Amino acid sequence: MHAFEELSRDVEERPLHAVGSVSLREFRNYEALDLELSPGFNVVSGPNAQGKTNLLESLYLLSTTRLLRGQRDAEAIRDGADKATVSAKILPTETELGMSIERGTRKKASLNGLGLPRAADLIGRLPCVCVSAADMEIVRGEPSERRLFLDLELSSLYPAYLRHLTLYKRALEQRNALLKDSRERHHPAESFEIWEDQLANHGAGIRLARREFVASLGPLAQEIHEEMGQGEGLALSYLEKDEAATYEAALAKLAESRSHEIARGTTVVGPHRDDLEILVDSREARLFGSQGQQRTAVISTKMATLAFGRRHTGSPPLLLLDDILSDLDERRRSLLTQIVLSRAGQAVLTCTEASAAGEAILEKAKRFEVWAGSIKEA
Amino acid sequence: MLFARPLAELIAELEKLPGVGPKSAQRLAYHLLKTTDADANRLADSIRNAKLKLRFCAKCQNISENEICEICADLRRDQHVLCVVAEPRDIAAIERINEYRGQYHVLHGLMSPMDGIGPEQLRVRELLGRLGEGQIEEVILATNPTIEGDATALYLAKLIKPAGLKVSRLAHGMPVGAELDYADSATLISALEYRREM
Numbered sequence: 123m124h125a126f127e128e129l130s131r132d133v134e135e136r137p138l139h140a141v142g143s144v145s146l147r148e149f150r151n152y153e154a155l156d157l158e159l160s161p162g163f164n165v166v167s168g169p170n171a172q173g174k175t176n177l178l179e180s181l182y183l184l185s186t187t188r189l190l191r192g193q194r195d196a197e198a199i200r201d202g203a204d205k206a207t208v209s210a211k212i213l214p215t216e217t218e219l220g221m222s223i224e225r226g227t228r229k230k231a232s233l234n235g236l237g238l239p240r241a242a243d244l245i246g247r248l249p250c251v252c253v254s255a256a257d258m259e260i261v262r263g264e265p266s267e268r269r270l271f272l273d274l275e276l277s278s279l280y281p282a283y284l285r286h287l288t289l290y291k292r293a294l295e296q297r298n299a300l301l302k303d304s305r306e307r308h309h310p311a312e313s314f315e316i317w318e319d320q321l322a323n324h325g326a327g328i329r330l331a332r333r334e335f336v337a338s339l340g341p342l343a344q345e346i347h348e349e350m351g352q353g354e355g356l357a358l359s360y361l362e363k364d365e366a367a368t369y370e371a372a373l374a375k376l377a378e379s380r381s382h383e384i385a386r387g388t389t390v391v392g393p394h395r396d397d398l399e400i401l402v403d404s405r406e407a408r409l410f411g412s413q414g415q416q417r418t419a420v421i422s423t424k425m426a427t428l429a430f431g432r433r434h435t436g437s438p439p440l441l442l443l444d445d446i447l448s449d450l451d452e453r454r455r456s457l458l459t460q461i462v463l464s465r466a467g468q469a470v471l472t473c474t475e476a477s478a479a480g481e482a483i484l485e486k487a488k489r490f491e492v493w494a495g496s497i498k499e500a
Numbered sequence: 501m502l503f504a505r506p507l508a509e510l511i512a513e514l515e516k517l518p519g520v521g522p523k524s525a526q527r528l529a530y531h532l533l534k535t536t537d538a539d540a541n542r543l544a545d546s547i548r549n550a551k552l553k554l555r556f557c558a559k560c561q562n563i564s565e566n567e568i569c570e571i572c573a574d575l576r577r578d579q580h581v582l583c584v585v586a587e588p589r590d591i592a593a594i595e596r597i598n599e600y601r602g603q604y605h606v607l608h609g610l611m612s613p614m615d616g617i618g619p620e621q622l623r624v625r626e627l628l629g630r631l632g633e634g635q636i637e638e639v640i641l642a643t644n645p646t647i648e649g650d651a652t653a654l655y656l657a658k659l660i661k662p663a664g665l666k667v668s669r670l671a672h673g674m675p676v677g678a679e680l681d682y683a684d685s686a687t688l689i690s691a692l693e694y695r696r697e698m
Contacts, residue, residue, distance in 0.1 A: 238684070282689050292647040295614055296647065312655055315654075317613075
């Protein structure tokens with residue numbers, strides 16, 4: 123029934139899938155940009171606010187259909203323009219992925235020039251892992267930040283997960299509306315059961331996937347964390363706030379919670395309340411970690427998704443590192459560089475000074491310089 | 501004032517129609533002004549007539565000119581199978597394929613607590629009344645494969661099944677003639693989930 127059973131299975135290595143070229147039109151501060159990328163490392167440098175992150179974001183958009191920092195689509199359209207488009211050619215298959223954002227309508231995705239039924243159908247065709255300063259929220263922020271992290275990673279790997287998630291959220295809204303209305307008038311059990319059935323079904327799918335994902339991600343993150351020279355144990359675990367691991371158990375739990383949920387007007391059992399626990403040396407990193415420890419924990423967790431993606435699809439996802447290296451001290455920077463070199467396939471790194479990428483990467487990298495919405499090969 | 505008052509009123513009325521924005525409303529209004537009096541009157545009459553003469557069929561709740569609609573009145577149709585749909589337009593869609601020869605029942609919506617729609621707002625009582633008459637042996641639930649369509653189907657199945665009737669739901673999967681690579685993933689997932697043995 124679920125597509126996640128083979129979550130931890132290793133897949134045979136396949137040729138690296140890499141972005142060969144990317145074209146932007148009226149996207150952010152780029153009027154028109156056509157860039158040939160290296161299938162290996164790409165280092166993009168330049169002063170702040172010139173468009174480094176925007177380039178990264180265009181690739182992130184093709185991968186996830188989302189903008190960085192969860193902004194609304196229209197914000198990506200260049201000032202004064204009506205429509206932004208991004209497209210990329212994937213090698214070696216020469217598949218062309220496209221996305222266009224127009225004011226007043228939904229964004230549209232295309233595959234080899236042909237429109238896809240939904241933008242979300244693009245997901246999974248260009249797996250990527252993006253690490254940026256905003257990811258610190260994974261450790262520091264509310265549980266919702268960590269659920270979002272799990273949801274984004276899993277959705278990009280499994281369209282079936284995204285479907286469970288979308289339908290779960292919709293059924294949740296419906297049940298919550300019914301709970302609120304129950305203060306005014308009585309609703310029979312059947313009226314609740316029809317939404318609870320869907321919550322239990324999709325909720326079980328969501329939990330199964332998250333549980334398996336975290337179980338496979340944990341050891342990978344721990345390994346990278348050790349390589350980052352911390353000598354501290356990093357441990358990830360998925361926390362289910364109620365013990366209802368299966369469809370049947372969730373159904374019973376929902377029925378049982380109905381009366382006190384009516385008082386609260388909202389559903390309190392289910393995966394939308396769960397959390398990802400991140401422990402450093404057996405202590406919760408969110409509460410007890412120093413800023414440096416928190417940063418290392420996030421980088422290790424994110425880089426673990428890269429290793430996970432590689433094991434899962436047979437080829438490492440595209441790595442996007444947004445100004446991460448410059449924030450690290452010398453030692454951690456060179457350790458992270460080693461991890462990137464040993465694990466990444468194609469990578470795009472941004473930094474204010476190219477030197478922050480380190481000699482080892484620069485030797486192999488194609489270098490770009492960004493200035494006011496135009497990019498030159500350096 | 502931008503438009504003469506009667507024109508502004510016409511535009512305002514047209515804008516209330518589904519799928520008509522301010523620009524289309526203006527275009528339609530100017531078009532109507534250019535038509536002959538006879539054409540304009542025919543349109544006005546047909547709207548008035550439709551409102552006046554149409555009602556809901558006493559049996560299936562479809563839109564009908566008579567107390568009982570043509571489909572319900574046709575005794576050559578199968579009296580033992582009943583297909584439940586959300587909207588009258590769904591009947592038109594099924595009738596077009598000329599395959600189904602049973603009865604219909606229109607709910608006039610789907611369950612959606614967010615929009616304040618429960619069983620009392622739908623024609624559920626009328627459906628149960630018909631089933632209680634004892635002629636129907638099989639019920640096909642043909643609501644859309646959405647969260648609300650599924651919930652409504654499940655609700656009806658819970659009510660109907662205990663009475664010993666055969667209850668089925670329309671299959672969902674790949675559209676015929678579609679290419680796998682371009683299918684939307686939700687469709688593909690449900691096509692896999694509901695695959696059948698060959």
